[in-house]
Amino acid sequence: MTTAVDTKKLTMVQAVTDGMRVMMKEQENVIVLGEDVGQNGGVFRATDGLVAEFGEKRVIDTPLAESGIIGTSIGLAMNGFKPIAEMQFLGFIYPAFNQIMTHASRIRARTLGAFTVPMVIRAPFGAGVRAPEIHSDSVEALFTGMPGMKVVVPSNPYDAKGMLISAIEDPDPVLFLEPMRCYRSTKMDVPDGKYNVPLGKAARLQEGDDVTVFAYGAMIDVVMKAAKTAEEKGINCDVIDLRSLYPLDKEMIAESVQKTGRAVIVHEAPGTGGLGETIMSLINDTSFLYMKAPIERVTGFDTPVPMFALEDHYLPSAERVVQAIEKVTQF
């Protein structure tokens, strides 16, 4: 017996809106706040239509003050609300960093579990959309080193809605990163109602035996192209979409590299201090004796994201990923 599920073809940004709508309908304590999220529908129209449907008391336009948005959200979350705070861009989150680091992420520990902070911070991020300086930063690693804070990145519309619903239902703060390049790059069948994609779980996008390629967010499209080229050269890639950067899906990472013995990690954030280093450590801890070649990383460079004329040179390309795949397989 099968159960029919109504679906709609949605872009990622539409799936995000839909996820919020579903949860706002279900739970009255779910509210949205941020700059221009109300009448304007958000800088990327992610909150489009929500104020008309749920009113200004639940979709709140705030002053241009990230610290205030997050600080307010923390207080609301500790008092029975489930706030979804929108940062216009991840690169604008720095004024709120203190609120996140010293309060949101550690109130559960500070109060010995008496209080939690069930809030979601949505933040578009990443380069490749020709945005000005700071708008394109990939600083996810600043937050993965922050115990108490979950950090997740969907790479497609289906995951975006299901993971956002899981994030809203999570009892702890979740930084929900939305790769701008993916916002409107693809459409996918997304179920109408509520469904969950669990946090903390990676997804295997392609099965292969020769090398594992790890990526997330906008880099998934790049590594899938690279994996196709590699396949034409006789190299079969196990492609893993990490989805959850903290906590990482340690089991799947270890299982995959223990199968292939080789790993390539791809992210657009700078290499130094990037998530790739954490994954390398994890592989070292769990799977050292299975490794047939040193791990390769294909990352952005240790510079700020350059102006758009140089953006394509900064971002990992499928060619660079293929080179890394060949390097580890030919080692």
Place this chain on the structure above:
Amino acid sequence: MVEVKLHDIGEGMHEGEVIHFFVKTGDSVKIDQPLVEVQTDKVTAELPSPAAGTIKDIKVKEGDVVTVGSVILTIEAASTPTSPSSKAEDKVNASEQPVVDKIVKAPSNTTFAGGIATLNKRVLAAPFTRKIARENGVDIEQITGTGAGGRVTDQDVYNFIENGSVPKAEEKIETEAPEEVNTAPSFATKNAEEIPFKGRRKQIAKKMVQSLATIPHVTHFEEIDVTAVMELKKQLKAMDPENKRGMNVSVAAFFVKAIQIALKDFPIFNAKLDEENEVIRLEKNVNIGIATDSDEGLIVPVISHVEQRNVRDIAHDMKDKITRAKTNKLKGSDMTGGTFTISNVGPLGSIAATPIINHPEVALMAFHKTKKTPVVVGNEIVIRSMMNVSMSFDHRVADGATAVMFTNRVKELIENPYFMTLELI
């Protein structure tokens, strides 16, 4: 001679004052016996003796401030402490060399392979390769790597394991064989070139022995008229001369398809015999192994799921895998899962054979040389392209009559290739 230097005894100290010597020149000292007391800006510490021996030369005075790394005194190290019974031996081998020198030099006098150099050097190898070595009880440091930069590869370890055991076995045979018995064949001759019997050749040998020792082989022969299928190939090629639509397919691809169709009627030849559990397993998939001759010997890439593939796809896959087999670029997964094997020796030229079955499969069919031959069709003698086939099968699993019927079905399909269209999925 052992030099006792002021080492860093505190966090980042760079000098210290010598407060007091516990020893003087000529004193005998034991290992760890306090030699000197040094005062730094953080601690007062006693420096113990690193060796047993006699104080030879005290380089500084009490009250001197010395920097880290400076020599404070030297010790003439004693010979190895001995028990009374071995003292006589000491006299015989009287040596003035201090212990430390002996330790360094000793290995160079030994005869084990590698010598001192291997003790100090670490070979290059990936963790996985080291794991293979360790699990097989092999000291990886003794292996000479053939990989990039002298790196030890997985294959180097496997070769070492294989070759390491071979000489021992041979030695044993030679020493155990009674000398007076001269019936054992002697391989030693001055006028022979030696080819190492290892690697791929040895694996093939092992597999063949296993197959022939396990399976009672019977080979059935038949001749097949391939005129029609060759004509079909020619027509397809003419319609797509530049192969833009992939219509330039090999005749062998039709043979593979014919076998797969015939196996549907005779699944007993697409099976494996599990003697231990007393069961014959009829495989659901038809994965045809293609016995291929390469520079390194026989290799059998597998065309998987032939039952789900069309002739063009089979032809393409065969071409790719045979090319890779000949250039040694096949992966392990390309050579596993076979359920039936064909040996297309025709291009090499042969009229018959008794091929050995690819254990644990049940049957194998060899296709031989095609040649134009006068044959009787109806009441006329005509020239047709004829080819012999040799069908070896496991007589434990199937009988001759079944093999004949199977071969006849293959023959029917090849002689009338349009019959295959009835089997299109």
